[in-house]
Amino acid sequence: MKQIMEKRILGAILILAIFLPLLFLGGEYFAVMIALVGMLGFRELWNVRFKKKKKESQIPLTLKILSYGCLLFLVLNNWSSTEFKIVLDYRVLSLCLIIFFLPIIILADEKKYNLEDAMFLMGSVIFLGLSFNLIILTRNYSLNYILYFLIITTVTDTFALITGLLVGKHKLIEAISPGKTVEGLLGGTVMGVFVASVFYITVINSSIDPVQLLIVTVTLSLMGQLGDLVFSAIKRHYDEKDFSNLIPGHGGILDRFDSIIFVVITATLFMSII
Numbered sequence: 001m002k003q004i005m006e007k008r009i010l011g012a013i014l015i016l017a018i019f020l021p022l023l024f025l026g027g028e029y030f031a032v033m034i035a036l037v038g039m040l041g042f043r044e045l046w047n048v049r050f051k052k053k054k055k056e057s058q059i060p061l062t063l064k065i066l067s068y069g070c071l072l073f074l075v076l077n078n079w080s081s082t083e084f085k086i087v088l089d090y091r092v093l094s095l096c097l098i099i100f101f102l103p104i105i106i107l108a109d110e111k112k113y114n115l116e117d118a119m120f121l122m123g124s125v126i127f128l129g130l131s132f133n134l135i136i137l138t139r140n141y142s143l144n145y146i147l148y149f150l151i152i153t154t155v156t157d158t159f160a161l162i163t164g165l166l167v168g169k170h171k172l173i174e175a176i177s178p179g180k181t182v183e184g185l186l187g188g189t190v191m192g193v194f195v196a197s198v199f200y201i202t203v204i205n206s207s208i209d210p211v212q213l214l215i216v217t218v219t220l221s222l223m224g225q226l227g228d229l230v231f232s233a234i235k236r237h238y239d240e241k242d243f244s245n246l247i248p249g250h251g252g253i254l255d256r257f258d259s260i261i262f263v264v265i266t267a268t269l270f271m272s273i274i
Contacts, residue, residue: 074129
């Protein structure tokens with residue numbers, strides 16, 4: 001346990017040293033960082049999909065470049081807006097459809113590139129593109145809100161790990177993530193909700209209905225943990241432990257951003273309340 005915690009602490013320090021200054025700066029600095037993070041996350045998905053199938057060398061370089069281009073356009077779509085208003089550029093989506101599906105006919109070789117590959121790339125680009133775009137828009141809208149979401153995910157994740165290591169006995173979903181326990185989920189949720197709620201009442205809005213705040217924060221904490229499980233299911237499908245080894249003790253970009261992605265997505269349903 002000591003070795004695990006030391007690695008995670010080292011990784012956390014590395015993340016904070018890079019992430020926090022740009023988070024507080026905001027604007028184009030934060031947007032550029034999130035765009036880079038989004039592309040690294042897409043690279044991780046690309047690798048677990050195509051390297052595992054030993055197909056990466058067969059995918060045309062042009063298609064790979066265009067895939068990253070589509071992702072970048074989606075992540076930075078309306079990036080400077082200070083309103084929490086999601087605007088989709090259907091021209092980009094239409095271009096992505098053309099880019100990902102036409103090669104099926106052009107290459108005419110299912111071993112090199114097929115419908116399943118096209119659907120994977122399209123889904124990955126749209127999912128990651130919109131998710132990281134939401135993170136940028138949330139920061140533009142309010143620094144305090146993005147901090148609230150980050151506190152939920154960080155505290156929940158940390159105490160889920162600690163509780164699971166100390167008292168975890170009952171597996172949560174062993175087929176997807178053998179290390180996660182019911183006790184860890186409960187411990188992480190309780191602490192995540194407590195710390196994030198105190199932050200919200202102290203910094204954001206002290207007059208909010210406590211019941212509403214509790215419902216929203218519990219939901220976000222649970223959705224963050226479900227997001228973790230969704231990405232664990234992706235890794236399990238491709239027989240990978242981590243998406244990469246980029247961050248010591250944490251794995252890859254998607255191993256670290258899995259929870260916040262689902263928290264920010266879910267939070268869009270509650271913005272009128274909080």
